[in-house]
Amino acid sequence: MPLHDQSLTEEGLAPTGQGRVLLIACGALAREILDLKALNGWTHLDLTCLPAKYHLYPEKITLSVRETVTKHRARYDQIFVVYADCGTGGLLQKACAELGVEMVSGPHCYSFFEGNDRFAAQSETEITTFYLTDFLVRQFDAFVVKPMGLDRHPELRDMYFGNYEKLVYQAQTDDPGLTRKAQDCAAFLGLTFERRFTGYGDLATTLAKL
Known part of the structure; x- marks a missing residue:
């Protein structure tokens, strides 16, 4: 994704002293x-x-x-x-x-979407879990399938995912279309499926403090 600025001046910079x-x-x-x-x-x-x-x-x-x-x-x-x-x-x-x-704070977006404390508490019981967010469901081919070569060598799936058991879709939004696509992702990887509505988790509370 290219660099993308919101609400900047024509010079590409925002004025100081305005709490920005x-x-x-x-x-x-x-x-x-x-x-x-x-x-x-x-x-x-x-x-x-x-x-x-x-x-x-x-x-x-x-x-x-x-x-x-x-x-x-x-x-x-x-x-x-x-x-x-x-x-x-x-x-x-x-x-x-x-x-x-x-x-x-946190190790990755899966953790702060879930809530860092909650994710840490359940991580030991989910070591065989593969996570997807809304973004990764939308971009599954670009960020999972193609980089791993699964489009060219589907036989690699079991090598990469043989030790996984479940795909957890951490849903930021309530979108039935994304849920169906996430289910398709789980089926493609040969994993059981769980949808977990996280919303924006710690991302929302962190930005609110700003």
């Missing part, structure tokens, strides 16, 4: 953040997104966050990073600390 907050977010969260902005009237929040495909290359996340903070920080009263650790092995948290910006 810039959210630097994963592109996989863009729809959810925009929905929360509209629902709650959070007009003081601007959004810029890094490509969702960086989840396939987590080493790119930290560098890109650093560059984006540096680019925009002079024109914002606060910058907040809407990423969890996301496979960076603590490097993103270290970079945010060095830059003096905060970020979302």
Whole structure:
């Protein structure tokens, strides 16, 4: 997903001193953040997104966050990073600390959508669970099937997913069409299906504090 700015000036920068907050977010969260902005009237929040495909290359996340903070920080009263650790092995948290910006708590979006405390409490009983969010259901082919080569080599499915038992669809919205597609994803992977309506979880409560 290309870099996407909301409510910026023509020069690409927002004025300081007006309580404006810039959210630097994963592109996989863009729809959810925009929905929360509209629902709650959070007009003081601007959004810029890094490509969702960086989840396939987590080493790119930290560098890109650093560059984006540096680019925009002079024109914002606060910058907040809407990423969890996301496979960076603590490097993103270290970079945010060095830059003096905060970020979302948790290991990944599955955790903060579920609620970090709840996810941690049940994680030991769900080690054979594969998770999908609204975004990943929509982009299942692009982020699961093709990167793993399952479109070209379907026989690899059991190699990758043979130790999984269940697919949990963490639904952010109540969309019957997405639920049906998530069921199809589970069938494609040979897993049992569970739909769990999480809403926006800790993402909503975290952004509300801004």
